[in-house]
Amino acid sequence: MLISGGGTNLQAMIDRIAAGTLDAEIAVVLSDRLGAFGLKRAQRANIPAFHVDYGTFAKSTSAEAESLVDLAGLDRRQKIIKSADPAERLTRLARLVAAEHELIRIIDSYRPDYVCLAGFMRLLTPYFISHMNAGGPRIINIHPALLPSFPGRHGYEDTFESGCKWGGVTVHFVDEGEDTGPIIAQAVYPIWPDDDIEKVRNRGLSIEYELYSQVIDWLAGGYAAIKRGPDGRPRVEITHPNYAAIVSEWVAKACRRQG
Ligand code: GAR
16 A cells, blocks of 8 residues: 555555455555654554655656666656656656656565555656556555546545535546546545535545445455446446445445534
8 A cells, every 4th residue: 555644544444454344455555755644554553664755766867767667758658747848857757767666666575466545645657557557457546536526636625615515535546647547436425515624524534444445345356347438448347246235325324424
């Protein structure tokens, strides 16, 4: 699991695994922030936890990155750094690649089935994504909005400030765009007239915890089939026999939580 902050999604999974309701193992936790409380949560649960300090790679040069990847080719493919200045793009890409090389080194040493992003606030380049996805989609992200609406860093705020009457959370495979990968599962929650952003965030987070663990369970059980839509884009179909009941219960529960 890759985190940057408090790690409450990580904690929710740790708790479900400990309670025996999620049959999974968290192999390793990585954070780009040393102060991330999630690192402490991992250590408490005896999960190997590492800080990968992107700052130490700030001096990495394009020449160094070239030994790992064709940087100009990566720049043509990437969709995350939008600067019009090619030299600036290459400099930023080189630093990200160096940090991602370290992420890859650690992750690969644990040979996990999936790489789960849970509040990991760094953009990933196609270098990391294509490495991890070489054998099929393997990187999963939880996003605090009903994608494709409100991608980016402020899903709850953007939902609330837009006056939405329903918010949502999404678990999706990660592709090379920002929050654009194939959607695995979503749930919605109501936004009531007297809500504030904190109430909205808390309502959403309690769904995130259920949704993310459920998706891991479906993936582990082979209940997520990837198919091509009519437009050729990959789509995920959940084939679990209780899918409709489980999704309906998420929404019903969210509507009951009016406090
Ligand atoms: C969660 O709300 C997650 O959906 C969000 O960060 C929070 C992390 O909380 N992720 C994003 O916004 C990704 N763009 P946590 O550290 O307590 O799990």
